[in-house]
Amino acid sequence: MPSGLRFLIAAKRCEITELQQLARTSVLVNAVGRLIHGLQRERGLTNLHLASGDGQWAPALAQQIEDNATLQAAVVGCFEAMDLPVSRLNHGARLFSRIAYALQGLDALPALRNRLRSEAWSAERATAAYVRLVGGLLAVVFETADAASDPGISRRLVALFNFMQGKELTGQERATGAALFAAGQADAAAQQRLLRLIDSQERCLQVFQEFASPALYQAWLLTQRPEQQAPLERMRRVLCTAADGTPLDRQLSLAWFDANTAVIDAMKSIEDQLAVELLTLCESRIEASAAELAEFEALTGERALKPQADSDLSFFEPSPSDASPDHQTQTLAPVSPSGFGLQVDRSILELVQAQSQRLQAMGHELDTVRASLNERKLIERAKGLLMAHRHLSEEEAHKTMRQMAMNQNRRLIEVAEALLAMADVLPAPQR
Amino acid sequence: MPSGLRFLIAAKRCEITELQQLARTSVLVNAVGRLIHGLQRERGLTNLHLASGDGQWAPALAQQIEDNATLQAAVVGCFEAMDLPVSRLNHGARLFSRIAYALQGLDALPALRNRLRSEAWSAERATAAYVRLVGGLLAVVFETADAASDPGISRRLVALFNFMQGKELTGQERATGAALFAAGQADAAAQQRLLRLIDSQERCLQVFQEFASPALYQAWLLTQRPEQQAPLERMRRVLCTAADGTPLDRQLSLAWFDANTAVIDAMKSIEDQLAVELLTLCESRIEASAAELAEFEALTGERALKPQADSDLSFFEPSPSDASPDHQTQTLAPVSPSGFGLQVDRSILELVQAQSQRLQAMGHELDTVRASLNERKLIERAKGLLMAHRHLSEEEAHKTMRQMAMNQNRRLIEVAEALLAMADVLPAPQR
Numbered sequence: 132m133p134s135g136l137r138f139l140i141a142a143k144r145c146e147i148t149e150l151q152q153l154a155r156t157s158v159l160v161n162a163v164g165r166l167i168h169g170l171q172r173e174r175g176l177t178n179l180h181l182a183s184g185d186g187q188w189a190p191a192l193a194q195q196i197e198d199n200a201t202l203q204a205a206v207v208g209c210f211e212a213m214d215l216p217v218s219r220l221n222h223g224a225r226l227f228s229r230i231a232y233a234l235q236g237l238d239a240l241p242a243l244r245n246r247l248r249s250e251a252w253s254a255e256r257a258t259a260a261y262v263r264l265v266g267g268l269l270a271v272v273f274e275t276a277d278a279a280s281d282p283g284i285s286r287r288l289v290a291l292f293n294f295m296q297g298k299e300l301t302g303q304e305r306a307t308g309a310a311l312f313a314a315g316q317a318d319a320a321a322q323q324r325l326l327r328l329i330d331s332q333e334r335c336l337q338v339f340q341e342f343a344s345p346a347l348y349q350a351w352l353l354t355q356r357p358e359q360q361a362p363l364e365r366m367r368r369v370l371c372t373a374a375d376g377t378p379l380d381r382q383l384s385l386a387w388f389d390a391n392t393a394v395i396d397a398m399k400s401i402e403d404q405l406a407v408e409l410l411t412l413c414e415s416r417i418e419a420s421a422a423e424l425a426e427f428e429a430l431t432g433e434r435a436l437k438p439q440a441d442s443d444l445s446f447f448e449p450s451p452s453d454a455s456p457d458h459q460t461q462t463l464a465p466v467s468p469s470g471f472g473l474q475v476d477r478s479i480l481e482l483v484q485a486q487s488q489r490l491q492a493m494g495h496e497l498d499t500v501r502a503s504l505n506e507r508k509l510i511e512r513a514k515g516l517l518m519a520h521r522h523l524s525e526e527e528a529h530k531t532m533r534q535m536a537m538n539q540n541r542r543l544i545e546v547a548e549a550l551l552a553m554a555d556v557l558p559a560p561q562r
Numbered sequence: 563m564p565s566g567l568r569f570l571i572a573a574k575r576c577e578i579t580e581l582q583q584l585a586r587t588s589v590l591v592n593a594v595g596r597l598i599h600g601l602q603r604e605r606g607l608t609n610l611h612l613a614s615g616d617g618q619w620a621p622a623l624a625q626q627i628e629d630n631a632t633l634q635a636a637v638v639g640c641f642e643a644m645d646l647p648v649s650r651l652n653h654g655a656r657l658f659s660r661i662a663y664a665l666q667g668l669d670a671l672p673a674l675r676n677r678l679r680s681e682a683w684s685a686e687r688a689t690a691a692y693v694r695l696v697g698g699l700l701a702v703v704f705e706t707a708d709a710a711s712d713p714g715i716s717r718r719l720v721a722l723f724n725f726m727q728g729k730e731l732t733g734q735e736r737a738t739g740a741a742l743f744a745a746g747q748a749d750a751a752a753q754q755r756l757l758r759l760i761d762s763q764e765r766c767l768q769v770f771q772e773f774a775s776p777a778l779y780q781a782w783l784l785t786q787r788p789e790q791q792a793p794l795e796r797m798r799r800v801l802c803t804a805a806d807g808t809p810l811d812r813q814l815s816l817a818w819f820d821a822n823t824a825v826i827d828a829m830k831s832i833e834d835q836l837a838v839e840l841l842t843l844c845e846s847r848i849e850a851s852a853a854e855l856a857e858f859e860a861l862t863g864e865r866a867l868k869p870q871a872d873s874d875l876s877f878f879e880p881s882p883s884d885a886s887p888d889h890q891t892q893t894l895a896p897v898s899p900s901g902f903g904l905q906v907d908r909s910i911l912e913l914v915q916a917q918s919q920r921l922q923a924m925g926h927e928l929d930t931v932r933a934s935l936n937e938r939k940l941i942e943r944a945k946g947l948l949m950a951h952r953h954l955s956e957e958e959a960h961k962t963m964r965q966m967a968m969n970q971n972r973r974l975i976e977v978a979e980a981l982l983a984m985a986d987v988l989p990a991p992q993r
Contacts, residue, residue, distance in 0.1 A: 145658055280655075395829075
């Protein structure tokens with residue numbers, strides 16, 4: 132068999148293995164999403180339970196905790212299934228490290244629940260604990276999106292991650308607003324947090340819009356019913372604009388909670404559809420790649436009999452589909468996932484060039500998708516830098532960066548890059 | 563064993579597997595470098611042979627071809643060793659696809675040599691064929707640098723790739739200049755190519771300077787001996803400034819060839835030192851990671867006996883080394899590759915957080931290193947776009963972009979990004 136063909140086949144097998152990993156990852160992400168949803172409900176019920184003080188929410192909370200045990204077992208099962216083929220993952224070390232962190236949180240969950248049963252924690256403190264737990268699980272999803280090597284699948288994973296993150300921010304907004312209404316008094320710090328949560332939700336949904344399939348974006352838009360949105364936005368306005376210390380209508384607490392819960396539940400159904408779409412996409416890509424592999428393998432029999440002519444110098448001739456390391460993807464045509472067809476007459480060189488071009492184009496597309504994840508990382512790092520160096524809260528850091536972007540008429544990512552570039556010259560964090 | 567610890571260990575094992583792959587890759591890169599050097603010599607001797615016409619270079623050429631067979635066998639051996647653990651590589655599909663292309667070229671090499679023996683090809687045409695072959699091999703090296711997941715090693719691979727690329731450009735400059743002197747007449751097109759080659763060499767060496775260890779950069783500077791540089795720069799000036807069609811001193815052809823050969827040979831010795839340094843680095847990183855793994859594994863025995871206290875809520879407490887998905891790397895301290903030490907008293911949570919922070923910081927550092935590879939890709943893509951859409955030669959496209967950068971006072975990469983952003987609105991390439 133010509134050695135080029137052998138590596139063409141090896142490359143195709145690699146692609147299939149990576150796609151199979153992505154399919155497993157999609158199953159994992161879906162299981163994590165279900166658990167997160169359960170924990171979000173548990174967090175909400177805990178808040179209601181702590182706020183009411185009369186135990187009316189205790190049975191619902193107990194039921195949710197029981198349901199969550201099942202969801203958690205499913206996630207841990209997925210984690211353990213990943214642990215086996217240790218070295219077969221892209222960015223395996225980072226993903227496993229995220230999983231280790233998430234598992235630490237899940238292991239500590241019974242202790243948290245015990246504490247919440249025996250001690251009167253504030254709703255805020257309880258919320259913060261659940262936020263941390265969900266954050267650890269979302270980090271696992273983020274890492275899977277960052278590791279995906281197929282641009283089409285990576286796009287959907289980025290859409291899904293941002294949607295899940297947006298949903299979690301909605302959950303946090305629900306908790307913050309419910310506590311504010313329950314307290315009956317406007318509070319500037321909580322207001323800042325609310326503004327940050329709303330702002331971040333919008334950023335997540337923009338990325339979702341950019342990377343989701345049009346069909347699912349439409350499905351999401353359809354869940355945005357005006358009769359639900361209007362009262363919610365009215366309550367948001369009240370919460371966000373009331374002067375510090377002025378009274379708030381305590382009665383609105385439950386209405387606010389329920390309205391946000393309806394939004395979160397609608398988001399969950401979209402999230403499930405995203406997960407199904409993702410898995411379907413993985414499967415169809417695996418099928419297409421397997422068909423291509425079969426074509427390549429069929430060639431080995433024929434080509435073994437017809438060795439390359441000794442006079443064949445086509446490798447050395449410049450061709451429009453030049454696969455040299457440079458300039459090779461000047462083509463602007465969209466990349467067909469199954470671009471080979473049954474052209475057994477084509478030379479192996481052409482197949483190699485076509486595959487190489489296709490992989491390069493996929494690489495460029497992947498760079499574009501990853502850029503959005505990278506922006507997110509940079510913005511969060513810049514925020515962390517501000518928090519550490521200026522002793523700011525997350526809200527204050529967020530606001531400072533927004534303000535800088537507005538004043539300088541620059542994008543948030545540009546402000547973040549400028550801040551990070553200055554990191555070396557900043558004084559060490561004050562302790 | 564606590565499940566967090568298990569995944570901490572899995573993450574460490576992944577890291578070690580990736581480092582072992584990198585060590586194998588380093589061996590491959592070194593073998594490829596040797597073959598490239600041999601092919602560069604073969605190309606040079608072929609040029610001399612074609613230019614002299616009297617067969618005086620035939621024995622040296624025959625000897626070089628024989629030597630190259632050995633070097634080629636070593637490279638193919640490395641390729642085949644990689645083929646086995648198909649799915650264990652990052653970006654395996656892209657690397658294998660590059661290898662398939664390079665092998666197509668090596669398979670066609672005997673046909674090329676036959677043709678060169680039997681037909682009077684021009685030196686230019688012969689050079690172009692070898693340039694293509696070497697380009698295919700360099701693309702393999704580029705891909706390994708792009709796939710490396712350890713930032714320290716990735717830095718060295720990027721330095722090495724750019725150095726190898728710079729050396730190849732020097733080889734092309736040698737051939738172009740030698741042909742010009744031999745022709746005895748200045749030629750505007752060849753002059754443009756020369757300017758492009760010199761310019762690109764400098765770009766490569768800048769990246770080399772940025773990413774090489776200070777020791778090796780110093781070693782490279784020491785090879786730059788003024789008594790060699792001065793006559794070479796004088797000849798460069800003559801070649802680059804002579805008016806189109808004016809006579810050139812034919813006698814200088816061999817002096818030019820020899821002076822460049824001395825530079826290339828000096829570069830080869832630096833390249834070998836780079837390869838040794840790379841392998842040493844891989845080995846020391848593997849050793850450090852293995853020691854950390856042993857520490858973690860030692861913990862499993864102890865911790866299995868001391869289960870996490872049910873009241874341990876430390877996961878839910880905000881800590882300065884917060885490992886939530888966001889803001890977690892506000893630390894500006896340099897990352898120690900073996901930052902754990904023998905602190906068995908530290909909780910597993912702290913170990914998980916430390917490892918997660920370390921991997922994140924490595925990820926950020928890696929992004930920085932990859933940015934330089936990405937710049938290269940974008941510049942070459944933009945060049946390819948200009949070539950395709952305006953029917954420009956590589957030299958013309960290069961010059962156009964340089965000019966745009968100068969006129970707009972922007973960096974070359976910014977011009978490239980602007981061009982690529984316009985790609986969608988450009989008319990389709992003229993055929």
